[in-house]
Amino acid sequence: MFVKRLLANSSHRRFLCLKPFVKQTKYLHSAPKGLKHSNLLPFSDFLTDTHGRQHDYLRISLTEKCNLRCTYCMPEEGVDLTEKGKLLSSEELVQIAKIFVDEGVKKIRLTGGEPLVRPDVIDLVAKLKALEGLETVAITTNGIVLAKKLDALKNAGLDMINLSLDTLEEKKYAFITRRPIAGFHKVMNSINKALDYGYAPLKINCVVMRGLNEDEVTNFVGWTKDKQIDVRFIEYMPFDGNRWNDKKMVSYQELVSMIQKEYPDFQRLDDAKNDTSKAWKVPGFKGTVGFISSMTDNFCGTCNRLRMTADGKLKVCLFGNTEINLRDPLRDSNSDPEQIKELIGAAVKRKEARHAGMLNFVNMKNRPMILIGG
Numbered sequence: 001m002f003v004k005r006l007l008a009n010s011s012h013r014r015f016l017c018l019k020p021f022v023k024q025t026k027y028l029h030s031a032p033k034g035l036k037h038s039n040l041l042p043f044s045d046f047l048t049d050t051h052g053r054q055h056d057y058l059r060i061s062l063t064e065k066c067n068l069r070c071t072y073c074m075p076e077e078g079v080d081l082t083e084k085g086k087l088l089s090s091e092e093l094v095q096i097a098k099i100f101v102d103e104g105v106k107k108i109r110l111t112g113g114e115p116l117v118r119p120d121v122i123d124l125v126a127k128l129k130a131l132e133g134l135e136t137v138a139i140t141t142n143g144i145v146l147a148k149k150l151d152a153l154k155n156a157g158l159d160m161i162n163l164s165l166d167t168l169e170e171k172k173y174a175f176i177t178r179r180p181i182a183g184f185h186k187v188m189n190s191i192n193k194a195l196d197y198g199y200a201p202l203k204i205n206c207v208v209m210r211g212l213n214e215d216e217v218t219n220f221v222g223w224t225k226d227k228q229i230d231v232r233f234i235e236y237m238p239f240d241g242n243r244w245n246d247k248k249m250v251s252y253q254e255l256v257s258m259i260q261k262e263y264p265d266f267q268r269l270d271d272a273k274n275d276t277s278k279a280w281k282v283p284g285f286k287g288t289v290g291f292i293s294s295m296t297d298n299f300c301g302t303c304n305r306l307r308m309t310a311d312g313k314l315k316v317c318l319f320g321n322t323e324i325n326l327r328d329p330l331r332d333s334n335s336d337p338e339q340i341k342e343l344i345g346a347a348v349k350r351k352e353a354r355h356a357g358m359l360n361f362v363n364m365k366n367r368p369m370i371l372i373g374g
Helices: 002-008 091-101 121-129 148-155 171-178 182-196 216-225 252-262 327-331 337-349
Strands: 057-061 109-113 136-141 160-164 204-206 231-236 280-281 288-292 304-308 312-317
Touching: 057 204, 091 252, 091 327, 109 121, 121 136, 121 148, 136 182, 148 182, 160 182, 171 182, 182 204, 182 327, 204 216, 204 252, 216 231, 216 252, 231 252, 252 280, 252 288, 312 337
Parallel strands: 057 109, 057 304, 109 136, 136 160, 160 204, 204 231, 231 288
Antiparallel strands: 280 288, 304 312
16 A cells, blocks of 8 residues: 555655554535535545544645744744755645645645745646635735735735734834834735735734733724724744743733723624634724634634645644655655545544643644744
């Protein structure tokens, strides 16, 4: 069997800590009552884990490079980049994406590093949008060059944008990103242009760090009054090189209390299925607020996400340090899509019910965030 052959090969062994793969029936679930089976394919067994979670969302890192050096994402000394020949080419990336889409993935998000620094990003968006069965192509960007590329991205079919911004103060922006103040104004221009182009609600990701930007939380909430944005506050998470400690982390519960002091009618909303963000809103405001509480109130039970790094390694959990090498078997002249699918299925079947927990993350060896793709 292909999986066993790879396990026997020492060059793959550290990426394939897998139990023997047991081939099961292709599909687990039948169509819901009231819908004809011919109109709705049941979800693939290969992307369904042993806890019943159906993984229809794939995040693909396009590059390890970034034009910022954010303190919580990249070590101050930088990171050793993977040599170009070991990164997935455009053709390989689309090949792997098609395997996932054929098995039921409905949404692909392009991440980085900074995905918009990859020269072929527009072409990749167009090729992914052409995959039959894929409903959504999204991107997470720091916004530095978004305004320049927005026309082409829109024409290529980009459906959704998440933009990372951790402060509304230009000097603090320069400190956090370790880059000039001019970048702050480029990001603001990108936000306004994206809203003009109809990307609404535009999601704004903000990592909250005590002693750095927690004093701006209510300013971000006030920003939702007149803009169709969804500001999502993210609990500070530990990754290699970002000097995380629990004193710097501001919890979801504390953030809500801070906001309610200024906005007493701040209220909880219903969450969308599989949403990682807990939705809130100030009544009468155009925008909304969300909280991604990975550290204090995890959402592992409804997780439907898989991640692929720029060098072709599959991670079934952001915080897990097990990686499955899809790049090398893809390049093996003796492999075929069914064999790649077996590797994916085996990895998904081994996904744990929940991550290891906040106190254990610090001692777990994992890549810096920039080399994972978020």
